[in-house]
Amino acid sequence: MEAPLQTEMVELVPNGKHLEGLLPVTTPTAGGQRVEGPGRSCVEGEGFLPKSPSKEPHFTDFEGKTSFGMSVFNLSNAIMGSGILGLAYAMANTGIILFLFLLTAVALLSSYSIHLLLKSSGIVGIRAYEQLGYRAFGTPGKLAAALAITLQNIGAMSSYLYIIKSELPLVIQTFLNLEDRTSDWYMNGNYLVILVSVVVILPLALMRQLGYLGYSSGFSLSCMMFFLIAVIYKKFHVPCPLSPNVGNTTSNVSLVEIDKEAGLQAKTEAGAFCTPSYFMLNTQTAYTIPIMAFAFVCHPEVLPIYTELKDPSKRKMQRISNLSIAVMYVMYFLAALFGYLTFYDGVESELLHTYNKVDPFDVLILCVRVAVLTAVTLTVPIVLFPVRRALQQMLFPDREFSWLRHVLIAVGLLTCINLLVIFAPNILGIFGVIGATSAPCLIFIFPAIFYFRIIPTEKEPARSTPKILALCFAALGILLMTMSLSFIIMDWVSGTSRHGGSH
Numbered sequence: 001m002e003a004p005l006q007t008e009m010v011e012l013v014p015n016g017k018h019l020e021g022l023l024p025v026t027t028p029t030a031g032g033q034r035v036e037g038p039g040r041s042c043v044e045g046e047g048f049l050p051k052s053p054s055k056e057p058h059f060t061d062f063e064g065k066t067s068f069g070m071s072v073f074n075l076s077n078a079i080m081g082s083g084i085l086g087l088a089y090a091m092a093n094t095g096i097i098l099f100l101f102l103l104t105a106v107a108l109l110s111s112y113s114i115h116l117l118l119k120s121s122g123i124v125g126i127r128a129y130e131q132l133g134y135r136a137f138g139t140p141g142k143l144a145a146a147l148a149i150t151l152q153n154i155g156a157m158s159s160y161l162y163i164i165k166s167e168l169p170l171v172i173q174t175f176l177n178l179e180d181r182t183s184d185w186y187m188n189g190n191y192l193v194i195l196v197s198v199v200v201i202l203p204l205a206l207m208r209q210l211g212y213l214g215y216s217s218g219f220s221l222s223c224m225m226f227f228l229i230a231v232i233y234k235k236f237h238v239p240c241p242l243s244p245n246v247g248n249t250t251s252n253v254s255l256v257e258i259d260k261e262a263g264l265q266a267k268t269e270a271g272a273f274c275t276p277s278y279f280m281l282n283t284q285t286a287y288t289i290p291i292m293a294f295a296f297v298c299h300p301e302v303l304p305i306y307t308e309l310k311d312p313s314k315r316k317m318q319r320i321s322n323l324s325i326a327v328m329y330v331m332y333f334l335a336a337l338f339g340y341l342t343f344y345d346g347v348e349s350e351l352l353h354t355y356n357k358v359d360p361f362d363v364l365i366l367c368v369r370v371a372v373l374t375a376v377t378l379t380v381p382i383v384l385f386p387v388r389r390a391l392q393q394m395l396f397p398d399r400e401f402s403w404l405r406h407v408l409i410a411v412g413l414l415t416c417i418n419l420l421v422i423f424a425p426n427i428l429g430i431f432g433v434i435g436a437t438s439a440p441c442l443i444f445i446f447p448a449i450f451y452f453r454i455i456p457t458e459k460e461p462a463r464s465t466p467k468i469l470a471l472c473f474a475a476l477g478i479l480l481m482t483m484s485l486s487f488i489i490m491d492w493v494s495g496t497s498r499h500g501g502s503h
């Protein structure tokens with residue numbers, strides 16, 4: 001399954017200007033393994049754009065201009081999305097300690113998998129996920145990566161648009177001080193999704209480079225910061241339990257005794273209900289890993305962000321990734337902890353919904369809704385970016401950049417996602433399955449097996465520690481994928497699923 005090296009190096013030029021003449025001489029293959037010429041490896045050590053006075057590019061004529069800070073904003077924005085809304089539910093099904101342990105593990109593994117991606121991309125001078133697949137396994141590898149990216153990111157974008165569809169009418173209703181929903185168009189979630197897609201998402205999605213989205217990403221992150229502060233604040237202002245359910249005991253004791261007993265029972269029940277658990281396992285615990293894996297997926301965006309980085313180097317990109325993952329880790333933990341400590345076992349699979357039980361028209365909760373809506377809206381263009389690339393790679397692999405194609409793919413993708421959210425919202429349940437398959441593929445399996453194939457055996461023999469570790473990582477991914485899938489199927493079969501379709 002040999003891939004034509006030259007074609008591939010031409011394809012990797014991010015802005016579509018092909019550079020056959022500038023490409024370094026490649027050593028095609030050695031012993032069936034794709035290896036690079038010496039020029040390639042030495043450039044890798046110093047970043048892709050040599051800092052020599054001639055500034056002659058070796059792998060790409062694309063000179064990244066995005067700063068460190070903007071790249072952190074973009075990557076953090078790619079990480080954060082609807083995943084944050086499911087974490088309190090995950091904590092309710094694991095307990096605080098087990099949750100913290102699992103969240104730490106997923107964050108560390110996510111950072112390790114970015115390390116694998118960066119190392120593989122450095123060796124071959126490629127900065128697109130699907131190109132790594134091509135390099136490792138030829139066309140099937142490229143298609144598998146492109147398919148996983150497309151499914152994962154379309155799933156993520158649909159869940160964001162679904163939040164807009166379900167939350168925006170409520171926000172408008174409250175702002176207009178209306179008791180009931182009217183049949184006006186601005187109360188119709190379907191029209192609102194289309195409006196937001198056309199007015200806000202599409203213009204941003206048409207940007208040619210991710211770097212331009214740094215400001216909107218920064219704004220999106222501040223909205224989520226506001227969400228987090230509100231969740232913490234609400235913990236201290238929402239009573240627990242929400243509606244004390246006095247037991248309706250019917251026995252032949254006197255009424256006073258019933259009152260006393262019921263009150264006491266309610267108190268004990270409330271005490272038990274409003275006590276956090278630190279460690280627990282139940283049938284829903286199985287969803288924890290897929291929820292967390294989904295929440296940390298940002299891998300399709302890592303290489304495009306790397307491509308646009310100013311003075312790029314692997315170390316710098318790893319620092320950007322680690323910082324983004326660390327910030328999101330803290331935000332995820334705090335949102336989950338305070339969301340859980342507000343509602344305990346009463347928390348729903350989508351945290352925002354749970355606040356409806358308190359008071360759907362509360363001003364703070366309304367502002368939180370607006371903030372989350374803004375944050376997820378501004379995340380859509382970032383998540384759309386790698387899907388467009390993947391589609392371009394699958395359908396028009398050797399074509400130069402064309403604005404027409406760029407615009408048409410964005411419009412086509414947004415139209416499909418809109419149709420999905422409007423006409424088949426139930427299909428979002430399917431994304432539970434997709435999330436359980438594509439997220440482990442993108443985080444664990446693909447980076448590991450691509451790494452194993454791409455790093456030349458002369459550099460790291462098949463039995464070297466990094467390669468064995470990478471294989472164990474892939475095995476862990478397969479195990480997690482099988483486990484999550486079987487739990488979801490078992491849940492479906494027994495019909496006990498409480499899990500929402502948003503992630």
Ligand SMILES: NC(=O)C[C@H](N)C(=O)O
Pocket residue numbers: 078079080081082083084152153156294295296297298383
């Ligand atoms: N970027 C993605 O695929 C999902 C994102 N991590 C989220 O939590 O929504």
